[in-house]
Amino acid sequence: MQDIHSTEQDSHYDNLENLSTMELLKGINLEDNSIAGYVAHEIASIESLINAASQMINNGGRLFYIGAGTSGRLGILDASECPPTYGVGYDRVIGLIAGGDSAIRKAVEFAEDNTQQAWKDLLEYNINKNDFLIGISASGKTPYVVGGLEMAKQNGVKTGCVSCNKNSIIGSVADFPVEIQTGPEFVTGSTRMKAGTAQKMVLNMISTVCMIKLGRVKGNKMVDMQIANNKLIDRGIRMIMSETKLDEKSAADALKKWGSVRAVIEHFK
Numbered sequence: 001m002q003d004i005h006s007t008e009q010d011s012h013y014d015n016l017e018n019l020s021t022m023e024l025l026k027g028i029n030l031e032d033n034s035i036a037g038y039v040a041h042e043i044a045s046i047e048s049l050i051n052a053a054s055q056m057i058n059n060g061g062r063l064f065y066i067g068a069g070t071s072g073r074l075g076i077l078d079a080s081e082c083p084p085t086y087g088v089g090y091d092r093v094i095g096l097i098a099g100g101d102s103a104i105r106k107a108v109e110f111a112e113d114n115t116q117q118a119w120k121d122l123l124e125y126n127i128n129k130n131d132f133l134i135g136i137s138a139s140g141k142t143p144y145v146v147g148g149l150e151m152a153k154q155n156g157v158k159t160g161c162v163s164c165n166k167n168s169i170i171g172s173v174a175d176f177p178v179e180i181q182t183g184p185e186f187v188t189g190s191t192r193m194k195a196g197t198a199q200k201m202v203l204n205m206i207s208t209v210c211m212i213k214l215g216r217v218k219g220n221k222m223v224d225m226q227i228a229n230n231k232l233i234d235r236g237i238r239m240i241m242s243e244t245k246l247d248e249k250s251a252a253d254a255l256k257k258w259g260s261v262r263a264v265i266e267h268f269k
Helices: 021-032 035-040 043-058 069-086 117-123 143-154 169-173 194-213 230-243 248-258 261-268
Strands: 063-067 093-097 132-137 158-163 176-179
Touching: 021 194, 035 043, 035 194, 043 063, 043 132, 043 158, 043 176, 043 194, 063 069, 063 117, 063 143, 063 194, 069 093, 069 132, 069 194, 093 117, 117 143, 132 143, 132 169, 132 194, 143 158, 143 169, 158 169, 158 194, 169 176, 230 248, 230 261, 248 261
Parallel strands: 063 093, 063 132, 132 158, 158 176
Antiparallel strands: none
């Protein structure tokens, strides 16, 4: 049974349909303001998960996320942004959602209730003991995630989780649990809100720190980012100018020639 502070508890607010827009906004904002503090309480557990995950990644392993609904979408979002931001291959951080890719845009009924499907999905990527698996579930009891974590452990894959309830089922299964107690949502049970925000914050921490430990940041700059549009070209030029003595034109010419901020910096320093 969920404890009294669970994500499914009644909202602290009521009669929402009778509140003004300003009252609704202030209430949502007040609830959101609590999230960073809740995450801060769990920094030590986040550190343990990241240290374990980054060790596997640094040794050539991959990072997998599994989740359903909002949790699954957040995992896919985090995974999909690693290649353009840090220049890693799309096969290094992989997000999977219950119901498959179509569930990214449209909910797939009962997909999250299948305890066997996550492991089947992971096997399509030949997940193995060199990889690291993180299960994401606001409730901490999503069958798709629970089943995936259980099977992963049985097959020697190290696991972590991100839940928004204490003493969660996935927290008891994962080797490195992170449980952020976010409490009731503004709209009762709408865990895409506070719980989703907390999960996004933790996933930002996980991927960012893992990529830094992988050597994908120099100083404070993402020198391995993909140069995929004019905005990124301009950013790359500024980074080169900051790290070398090149002027803007020379930096632009060098970036065009070498195609990589890191390559230019290493060449001219």
